[in-house]
Amino acid sequence: MTHTYNISGMTCTGCLAKVQGLLQQVPNVEKIDISLAEGTADITMKKHVSTADLQQALAAYPKYQLSEAEVHHHSMNVVDDTENRTWVQTYKPILLIFGYLLAASFIAGYTAAFNVMTMMRIFMSGFFLVFSFFKLLDIAGFADSYSMYDVVAKRWRGWGYVYVFVELGLGLAFALNIAPFIINVIMVVVMTISLIGVMQSVFNKRKIRCACLGAVFNLPMSTVTIIEDGLMIVMGIVMLGLM
The missing domain is CATH 3.30.70.100 (Alpha-Beta Plaits)
Structure with missing residues (x-):
């Protein structure tokens, strides 16, 4: 009812x-x-x-x-409006962002003689810069949404505000190739903590908004969010292994 x-x-x-x-x-x-x-x-x-x-x-x-x-x-x-939309329609913003990031990373890798490290570094830089941009458009809205499922933000809402600038810092650090080992370690830790809250919400079948693009888009929490966070973790681990 x-x-x-x-x-x-x-x-x-x-x-x-x-x-x-x-x-x-x-x-x-x-x-x-x-x-x-x-x-x-x-x-x-x-x-x-x-x-x-x-x-x-x-x-x-x-x-x-x-x-x-x-x-x-x-x-x-x-069903609600989200359920009436196709998978592509629902996740169109993320698909477009990932498409642009892949194109930029391949171009960067091509100019560096197909350097895999450069490709992954540029991809991660773009990922964090773009995602932090959308969160900054309504940082209070993001903090409220994030506190609904993140294991840290549930206990301290201020982490939602800090997290936005952590993402921004990671994006700039990857772009400038600053302290790559330390930055990759920080990224893997931060994304793993974030992934825990996402997995708990998805596996408990909670129908809540995903805060990955801030409060700008109405994206449902799903396995797509798990893949998104998991991909960044895997790329960070791979880069650590290649150093």
């Missing part, structure tokens, strides 16, 4: 992520779809959850006020 509620006080994607994270913690809440423009939330429940319980979840943030709207009984064949 899915119920629709009005939620006031949300002004940005950061607010959306915060409200979604708070309501996701309520027992028997299975999925939450929030429309920032309409100020509504469709909440799918395993068992009925009272409005009072949902309001209590937001009690620590008085600016967010939840009230009942209308109830929709969705049949099993009704």
